[in-house]
Amino acid sequence: MHGTFRLPLMLLALFLTATVAWAAGEREVTIAQGIDAEFLDVQMTNNIVTLIINGAIYDTLLTRDKQLQIVPHLATSWKLVGDKVWEVKLRQGVKFHNGEPFDANAVKFSAERIQRADFKSPQKGWFGTLDRVEIVDPFTVRLHTKTPDPAMPARMTLMYQMAPKYVAQVGDAQANLKPVGTGPFKFVEWQKNERIVVEANDAHWTGKPAVRRATWRPIPELGARIAALQTGQADIIVNVPPDQMATLQSSKAIRIEKVPSCRIISFTIAQIKGGPLADKRVRQALNHAVDMQAIIDAVLMGNGKRLNSWMPPNVWGYDPSIPLYEYNPKKAKELLAAAGQTNLTLTLQAPNGRWAMDKDIAQAVAGQLTENGIKTTVKVIGEWGAYVRTILDHKTEDIAMSGWCLPSLEPDHWVTPNLKTGEPVSQYANAEVDKLIEQARAEMNADKRKQLYGQLLRVIHDEAPYIFGYQQMDIYGVNTRLKWTPRGDESIRLTEISF
Amino acid sequence: MLGYVGRRLLQSLGVLLGVSVIVFLLLHLTGDPTRLLLPLEAREEDVRQLRALLGLDDPLWVQYVRFLGRAIRGDFGLSFKHQLPALTLIFQTLPATLQLTAAGLGLALVVAVPAGILAALRRNSMVDAICSIGVLLGQAMPVYWLGLLLIMVFAVGLGWFPAAGRDGIRSLVLPAMALGAFSMARIARMARSGMLEVLAQDYVRTARAAGLRAFVVTYKYALKNAAIPLVTIVGLEFGVLLGGAVITETIFAWPGVGRLAVDAIFSRDYPLVQAIVAVLATVFVVINLVVDLVYPYLDPRIVYVRSAR
Numbered sequence: 001m002h003g004t005f006r007l008p009l010m011l012l013a014l015f016l017t018a019t020v021a022w023a024a025g026e027r028e029v030t031i032a033q034g035i036d037a038e039f040l041d042v043q044m045t046n047n048i049v050t051l052i053i054n055g056a057i058y059d060t061l062l063t064r065d066k067q068l069q070i071v072p073h074l075a076t077s078w079k080l081v082g083d084k085v086w087e088v089k090l091r092q093g094v095k096f097h098n099g100e101p102f103d104a105n106a107v108k109f110s111a112e113r114i115q116r117a118d119f120k121s122p123q124k125g126w127f128g129t130l131d132r133v134e135i136v137d138p139f140t141v142r143l144h145t146k147t148p149d150p151a152m153p154a155r156m157t158l159m160y161q162m163a164p165k166y167v168a169q170v171g172d173a174q175a176n177l178k179p180v181g182t183g184p185f186k187f188v189e190w191q192k193n194e195r196i197v198v199e200a201n202d203a204h205w206t207g208k209p210a211v212r213r214a215t216w217r218p219i220p221e222l223g224a225r226i227a228a229l230q231t232g233q234a235d236i237i238v239n240v241p242p243d244q245m246a247t248l249q250s251s252k253a254i255r256i257e258k259v260p261s262c263r264i265i266s267f268t269i270a271q272i273k274g275g276p277l278a279d280k281r282v283r284q285a286l287n288h289a290v291d292m293q294a295i296i297d298a299v300l301m302g303n304g305k306r307l308n309s310w311m312p313p314n315v316w317g318y319d320p321s322i323p324l325y326e327y328n329p330k331k332a333k334e335l336l337a338a339a340g341q342t343n344l345t346l347t348l349q350a351p352n353g354r355w356a357m358d359k360d361i362a363q364a365v366a367g368q369l370t371e372n373g374i375k376t377t378v379k380v381i382g383e384w385g386a387y388v389r390t391i392l393d394h395k396t397e398d399i400a401m402s403g404w405c406l407p408s409l410e411p412d413h414w415v416t417p418n419l420k421t422g423e424p425v426s427q428y429a430n431a432e433v434d435k436l437i438e439q440a441r442a443e444m445n446a447d448k449r450k451q452l453y454g455q456l457l458r459v460i461h462d463e464a465p466y467i468f469g470y471q472q473m474d475i476y477g478v479n480t481r482l483k484w485t486p487r488g489d490e491s492i493r494l495t496e497i498s499f
Numbered sequence: 500m501l502g503y504v505g506r507r508l509l510q511s512l513g514v515l516l517g518v519s520v521i522v523f524l525l526l527h528l529t530g531d532p533t534r535l536l537l538p539l540e541a542r543e544e545d546v547r548q549l550r551a552l553l554g555l556d557d558p559l560w561v562q563y564v565r566f567l568g569r570a571i572r573g574d575f576g577l578s579f580k581h582q583l584p585a586l587t588l589i590f591q592t593l594p595a596t597l598q599l600t601a602a603g604l605g606l607a608l609v610v611a612v613p614a615g616i617l618a619a620l621r622r623n624s625m626v627d628a629i630c631s632i633g634v635l636l637g638q639a640m641p642v643y644w645l646g647l648l649l650i651m652v653f654a655v656g657l658g659w660f661p662a663a664g665r666d667g668i669r670s671l672v673l674p675a676m677a678l679g680a681f682s683m684a685r686i687a688r689m690a691r692s693g694m695l696e697v698l699a700q701d702y703v704r705t706a707r708a709a710g711l712r713a714f715v716v717t718y719k720y721a722l723k724n725a726a727i728p729l730v731t732i733v734g735l736e737f738g739v740l741l742g743g744a745v746i747t748e749t750i751f752a753w754p755g756v757g758r759l760a761v762d763a764i765f766s767r768d769y770p771l772v773q774a775i776v777a778v779l780a781t782v783f784v785v786i787n788l789v790v791d792l793v794y795p796y797l798d799p800r801i802v803y804v805r806s807a808r
Contacts, residue, residue, distance in 0.1 A: 032663075035762075038580060046538045120552060120582065122537050124545055176582070192591050193754035193762075194665055219663045219752040223647045227655045227662035385535050385767055392534050406540075417540030425539050 032234035036218035041176035058181030062156040096163040108133040109164035154410035210498040235479040242301040263405035267467035283464035285335035287325040289372040304470035309457040317411030317453035347397040352382040532767035575774035585774035596755035603678035615690025637684025646677040646750035663752035674751040693725035734790035
């Protein structure tokens with residue numbers, strides 16, 4: 001009798017275990033990106049993918065909502081109390097994953113940790129204007145800046161909060177391997193280059209997350225990433241190339257999600273090299289000689305929005321009233337003739353695989369320039385390190401394909417690094433632009449500041465230090481069992497996913 | 500024998516030292532890592548500060564001597580990018596690579612040796628022709644292409660194996676097949692030609708003439724001797740596969756030392772690249788040494804003696 005029941009009982013147990021495991025799996029999510037996190041000590045990175053993963057574990061003082069507007073997070077309010085002093089009220093009752101309370105002390109600790117001379121944080125530059133953090137009471141701090149800094153709220157969206165006692169107790173190295181934050185997910189496991197697993201923090205101040213467990217998988221090869229989505233191994237994959245969208249959508253289990261990105265792609269004209277490119281008319285002619293919309297339509301299958309200047313529409317300060325350069329080869333020829341440059345030969349450098357279809361787009365641009373009388377050859381520099389070096393050494397070819405997006409979404413971070421005279425990335429020098437940049441980044445009145453950016457972007461449009469390109473479209477492949485739409489800041493927030 | 504081993508070990512040290520100099524110089528020729536570690540928009544003072552922290556301001560020879568001094572004690576320094584000891588990172592990822600390499604080589608041997616023998620025994624037959632085509636394909640197909648093909652057929656199409664990652668034994672099959680294909684072809688070719696050569700020897704003819712069964716002649720007399728060059732090939736092949744794993748690991752998102760290496764090279768992570776090369780070179784040197792030491796047991800004609808002088 002005993003033996004008779006053993007087999008059915010075992011089968012039943014097996015069935016129940018399987019059912020439970022299946023049910024748990026239903027509320028689990030696997031996200032495949034191209035690379036692994038560099039650090040899980042969030043203050044050690046400026047890499048966007050790494051920040052996205054860390055965003056599940058750590059909270060920031062302020063954050064961006066789905067429309068990318070700055071909203072309260074661990075800070076409940078913020079206001080200017082002096083030209084160089086921001087007063088910030090903190091949320092009460094918040095605890096780190098180890099039970100340590102979050103308070104003003106944590107804010108001060110986190111801010112000072114980045115500036116420590118022996119702490120190799122690449123975030124130092126983000127908070128370069130911060131002078132000191134003053135604790136007013138356990139839930140109020142004052143951020144003193146060295147100069148008036150209207151970008152402080154944007155910077156506060158990147159002020160990730162570390163647990164002071166925990167870090168002091170385990171040290172920097174261990175804090176990276178076993179991260180503790182106040183975020184909506186708790187760290188479970190990190191197998192380098194294999195997976196990072198987090199589980200829901202039901203005690204989070206925003207409530208219980210719908211996703212119970214999430215795994216981030218680095219799958220560098222695009223083909224394998226797509227296959228992982230097709231086989232159900234991954235639920236969300238990033239950087240789907242436009243030409244793969246149709247294939248993926250043919251499966252009932254997969255849908256495509258797209259969003260206009262904060263990333264903009266243009267072609268930097270090396271004005272500082274002098275010669276013909278120092279002449280504004282030549283740079284304008286280059287803009288008139290490229291049918292950017294046709295390239296977006298043909299190469300990116302329409303997945304891009306043309307730019308009127310050097311800022312995407314989803315960054316505060318963008319001015320929609322600035323016109324687009326008209327595709328007008330005749331006008332281009334006239335401008336070149338007026339500048340005495342009827343026989344121009346140029347080289348355009350492009351990376352390979354850095355941005356969606358980058359090399360192909362560069363070739364299309366060069367093709368159109370050549371067609372319109374400006375002989376242009378493409379030089380592909382496939383290795384990113386070598387590519388970056390040409391930019392930082394100010395030794396780019398005549399034209400260099402450029403892409404930009406910084407997680408702060410702060411307008412100054414688009415214009416200063418790229419256009420201010422003498423900046424590491426800038427291939428441009430113009431006293432008028434410098435003056436406007438400096439005015440705009442110190443202007444504490446929001447309306448006036450916005451006006452200044454409008455003025456600046458208009459000058460940039462006219463000066464044409466770029467062949468203005470397009471705002472990239474971020475394309476994701478998503479398993480249909482997920483309710484989720486992407487954000488324009490390239491971030492994937494687990495709390496925005498449900499089933 | 501001991502003298503021979505001692506001499507070989509000394510030679511190996513020379514090889515490793517040479518490798519370390521070459522890698523050190525080549526790496527420093529590729530440019531300044533600080534610019535890649537910091538945001539593009541970083542200020543010059545931040546760059547200077549980081550350069551000093553990483554010890555990159557010293558003359559090159561000072562940096563090399565410092566590197567060597569530490570390396571001898573087994574300290575390859577902190578990875579620039581990961582801020583973890585380089586050796587820790589390698590030992591975290593090396594098991595995955597060794598597993599993949601062993602599986603690739605094992606698969607290659609299991610398929611290639613019998614195929615090679617069969618082709619030799621049935622020379623100029625249909626079996627031989629099929630094997631030759633297999634060898635040609637195996638050597639001509641780029642790993643990259645083969646890997647994606649395997650994913651499309653066996654992961655997406657048939658759903659038998661996972662497309663990427665390292666989750667248990669099933670996830671090992673496709674990368675091992677992709678990695679092993681090239682070696683499979685080479686080993687099969689070697690097995691076939693080795694076997695043909697041995698089968699033409701006098702002692703095989705004598706054995707046959709003596710009326711020994713074909714099975715005994717093939718496996719006891721012929722194969723044992725044909726195996727000697729195979730051991731060399733297998734030893735070398737293991738090293739080749741360790742290197743070849745770089746591409747396979749990238750395609751299949753296999754968390755091995757190859758991917759770590761690619762990543763380290765692209766981010767100019769000097770300490771990590773140096774450590775990976777040192778560890779892989781050591782593995783290679785050790786395998787070669789072991790292969791050489793195994794010879795006398797396989798072929799009694801080979802004896803290691805003290806040099807005549």
